[in-house]
Amino acid sequence: MGAITGSFKGFGVTFSHMFKKVVTTDYPFKPPVSAPRYHGRHILNRHPDGLEKCIGCELCAWACPADAIYVEGGDNTEEQRFSPGERYASTYQINYARCIFCGLCIEACPTRSLTMSNEYELARDNRQDLIFTKEQLLAPLLPGMEQPPHPMRLGDTEKDYYVGALTNPGTSAGAERAPWSETGTVDGSGTTGENAS
């Protein structure tokens, strides 16, 4: 008798799952929204006029614990200007077969040039394709941006760019504070947390 009620109890547990909510995520069909700070593949950002933010300082490469980043700096000239200031990255590569997505490069970046997106579908069938070059990493040109090389449009020196970036950062995807946050700028008006409503 006990055996029969016992097995009914057991099957009952199994059977009751037919009426429970399905917990399985529908991944490739409905990709889940990842956490906003999820460490995905990198983005090399641009100033609002399209110039690159990267100044080729190699701090990211130095910070990288896995030696995944390779940077070669080059000199900007008046005819060939890729970034405001003196230097730009003539070669920029991230080896995703090495990168551990720790985000130390993001912390090291002095110009907020390098940020991370939440994209993670990176599998490839050879190691060569996993080395992302500058062309693949650079942010797309948004409206109003112009493909470098071109002269500085937003000021005479690089300082104007960095001061202007407080209110008008161009693409620095993922690095800004959310507009509703306490300490961040609100509506890009330049007012900081204390006096903003």
Added chain:
Amino acid sequence: MGIEEKLPSGILLTSVEKLVNWSRKSSFWGATFGLACCAIEMMAAGGSHYDLGRWGMEVFRASPRQADLMIVAGRVSQKMAPVLRQIYDQMAEPRWVISMGVCASSGGMFNNYAIVQGVDHVVPVDMYLPGCPPRPEMLIDAILKLREKIGHEPLGPNGRKMLEARRARGDIPVVAPGSMPSSYRNDKARRAEWTRAVAEGREEQLRIENWMKAQNHLVGRADR
């Protein structure tokens, strides 16, 4: 080796090839080869939340004889390398290898004498999956990419010849099999978008663009 070595070329072979590839890819059985932290994510992918059972591969075989797919999940030490090779040799053909995580793919951050700098020094790898560790979605993505690749594999010597002939004619797909992200491939509109972007050589830009569109908290689009 097998009967496929004697198949003639032609339309019949193409059909048989499709059927064989479909049956080969439709239920991968993975060999249990968890070596480190990546194995935790691999187990999670087999669990009910991510559920690899949707593609008929929730069983991770403990015996290599019954497995088609070896997921090398974790860093391979020099001492483990011969064991790994032996497991691979014991698997029946056709067999595939996914190197899961950066340690298996290239040694990752362990650039030292103890770790094999990439499992492809030991066994042929069909899919490299970066991440440290990759989240279960990334593993599923890699598996789906590998499945797509298998769907385009030639069968036997005549199949390889036909593939070579197609390549020589320039009859190759715009998007190489196994290179499109799964979330794009399984959505008709995004798939077309990706194909167009590959033709223009800007697929990575497209990916960032789409991601930025989805982030409405970014400055410049404060309309929330």
